[in-house]
Every structure is written in structure tokens, then in C-alpha cells.
Amino acid sequence: MDSTPSRAQHRLDPYVDRYAARTAGMTASEIRALFAVASRPEVVSLAGGMPNISGLPLDVVSRAIGDLVSHHGPEAMQYGSGQGVPALREQITEVMRLEGIEAHPDDVVVTVGSQQAVDLVTRVFCDPGDVVICEAPSYVGALGVFKAYQCDVVHAEMDADGLVPDALRQAIAATRAAGKKIKFVYTIPNFHNPAGVTLSAARRPEILEICRREDILILEDNPYGLLGFEHEPLRALRADEAENVIYLGSFSKTFAPGFRVGWALAPHTVREKLVLAQESATLCPPQFSQMAVSAYLSSHDWQGQIKQFREMYRERRDAMVDALHDLMPASCRWNVPDGGFYVWLTLPPGVDAKAMLPRAVTARVAYVPGTAFFADGFGSSAMRLSYCYPTPERIREGVRRLAGVIEAELELRATFDSYAPAQELGPRGYDGPSSDLS
Ligand SMILES: Cc1ncc(COP(=O)(O)O)c(C=O)c1O
Secondary structure (H helix, E strand, O other): OOOOOOHHHHHHOOOHHHOOHHHHHOOOOHHHHHHHHHOOOOOEEOOOOOOOOOOOOHHHHHHHHHHHHHHHHHHHOOOOOOOOOHHHHHHHHHHHHOOOOOOOHHHEEEEEHHHHHHHHHHHHHOOOOOEEEEEEOOOHHHHHHHHHOOOEEEEEEEEOOEEOHHHHHHHHHHHHHOOOOEEEEEEOOOOOOOOOOOOOOOOHHHHHHHHHHHOOEEEEEOOOOOOEOOOOOOOOHHHHOOOOEEEEEEOOOOOOHHHOEEEEEOOHHHHHHHHHHHHHHHOOOOHHHHHHHHHHHHHOOHHHHHHHHHHHHHHHHHHHHHHHHHHOOOOOEEOOOOEOOEEEEEOOOOOOHHHHHHHHHHOOEEOEEHHHHOOOOOOOOEEEEEOOOOOHHHHHHHHHHHHHHHHHHHHHHHHOHHHOOOOOOOOOOOOOOOOOOO
16 A cells, blocks of 8 residues: 555645654544534434433432542552552452452553553554454454554454354464464454444353464453343353453443553463553542542442442333334344443445435434454444433334434335446345344
């Protein structure tokens, strides 16, 4: 690709030829570009993945923070350790125990959200051109990090049971045959963002075994694991493999994203490197936020709060799948997630989610086109729908508007059918997890 800046780029940004090569991968995500329109009140946004924290007991939080300032103010407002506050790291090990993980607080590094943990792990492991294997589709924020560090992303398919072991084997073999180095497999095993699927308990040992045999690290990103609707949390991959897995967790979805507190649990030597990377990035994660989260955990029934969140999200999930069932054209397919925030919807053949988006926004509904979640341009026949934030009534109204837009699109296609080129799915013929999951 020719990276010489064009005259138009020069006109827009006089610094364009001074930036580091890695900035070429730093582009606004499709989600960010959408925020401005999707946040208008008349638009029903099924696009953003903002946690719905309206149920948080603000009086409890306010008391915990007030006490923190009164009793530990000077410490809370001081620099702290690059690894994070010891009391919070201890509490984090209790949180992880809910998913079968037995860990020592010494192996936990607190980060600025789990987003920063993805960044630090990539910084520590990846040189330009190294490969990260990701599910297809994958979390847009992680793809952004991998791009920014100039990694190559290779996608491996999922189905209703999550990452497909054979697809992972093939991705590893093909990447190695091309002479490239694989640094880790990035996976979101529970209530996947954006696909809504969960890696089945039966498959977990096989994924671990493949990576162990191939000597490839797993980066297990698990912000939604405690937000299941139907069953107790599944055992984390890290619960059964301490050496080959780096586990990432977050308080963003189970408490509040505003504190920006997440963590990495890593094998001891990797933990050392992550702390050094954290120190060079931020000196230390914010002491005040960490102590506030710690005070909340010790003064409140946080597990009861998570149960309430689960019930609230389940009601919204039900509202969305009922509305999809009642209102969507028969040729659309979607899955029914059993936790988390997202439904993955596959459009009828020939309808392009990205091309349709401006018409959807005109009809006052927003979603994220599937292409945002692929590093290689796939996903045009799919979209992510979030049910986490709007009320059930708004969700139904949003689905009604979206169904109308898709129907209009189908009518248009029927009219011009003989002129329309067949929809391209690319060599994989694949645009996301299997659509017959509902
Ligand atoms: C899969 C996944 N990983 C990481 C993050 C980052 O979360 P945070 O940095 O708020 O912990 C998100 C946020 O939506 C996510 O969906």
C-alpha cells in the first residue's frame, strides 16, 4: 500500500508526514463515528454497548467515596504502586474465584479498564507483523489495539458453541505455513462481544489443549462472564491452565465503567513485564478509582447487585428477541444470547449492513455494521444489536424501525434484482457465527 500522504491529507492535517508509521492503523472505529448521530434522543440506539448502570445504589457509592476521602484521603489522592492497590488485588482474586480461578494477588496487575490490559499485553508481546488470532467477529476495541501495534489479525470462525477448534487449528497451520509468528489467541469466551455466543464447557479443554500443544498463549478477555442469564458462571479457561493463559477482567460491566478499573492475571514473569509496561504508560493506575472500587466491594452486597444487573439485562434480551421474532422479515437470522449485551443478526442475502446504515439512521434507529468487527473487511451481511441500554419499549420500537428499513431494502432489491450483483462473502463465505442459532 502506498503510504505517501495525498495533497488532500496534507490540507486537512499539516502534521501528516511526521506521524509514526503505526498511526496508519489508528482510525476512528465505526462505532465512534456513529456516536454523534446515535446519541440524538430521537434515534433508538441499538449500537452502543454502554452498561446500564441506572440500578446502581448511588447513595451507597456516595457514602463509600465520602468515607474514603474522610478517612483515607491523602493516600487515595497520592501516587500508588504500578501493580495496583494490594487490598483491591486481594478482592479481585475473590471475584475470579466465582469462575473457578485460584490466584494469588501478586499475579494480578490493575489496569485502566481491561482495555488497557489488552494494550499492555500487546505492547509486551507483539512486534510489527506478528500475528494475533482472533475470533470472527471480534471486539472492535481489541482489533484497534492490534492494529495500532501493527499486528496482523487472523480470524478463526465461531459457531453457536464459540470458537471452533478445527478453525483454530487451521488458522494456526496456515499462519505458520506463511512463515509468520503467532503471539497469542485473543478470545472472549463468555457472551461474546459482538457475537453473543459462549464457548461451551465441552470445548474449553480442547482449545486449551490446542494452544498448549502449539505453544501459543491465550489472552482470555472476560468482562461479561458474571452476566449470564441461565446458569452459574462457566469455569474460566484460566481456571484450568495457569501457565499458558493471561486472563483479563473488568469492573465496567459488573459495577461501573467510569472508574476505569480492570485487571490482568498473568503468569509470574509476564506479570513483571506488565507492571513495567504499566509504569511507563501511567506510572500507576489511578489510586482514587481503585480505592473507591475497593470500598464499594467491601461495603456493599456486590454479588446481589450483579444479580440485579443480570435480571435487568435478561428482561432487555427478552424484549429484543421477542421483537425480532415478531417483527423481522423471515429471511433474517439472529442468535439468542444467554448473557451479556449483544445479539448478532445476519441479514437476508444481498442486503449490506454498512450501506443500509444511513437509511436506518434516517429512520431513527442505529446499529453497528458487522464490518466493524473484522480486521479483513468481512461482516457486511451482519450487524450487532445491543439491548443493554434502552428500555424494553424502546428496544421494541428500535426493532420495529429496523425491520421497516430492511423490508424497504428487500423491496428495492426485488425491483432491481436482475441488475444486482450477487453478494460477496469472500473466500470463507462466512460473515460471523452460524446464523441458525436461534
Ligand atoms: C470484550 C471487551 N473487552 C474489553 C472491553 C473494555 O472494557 P473496559 O476497558 O471498560 O474494562 C470491552 C468493553 O466493551 C469489551 O466488550
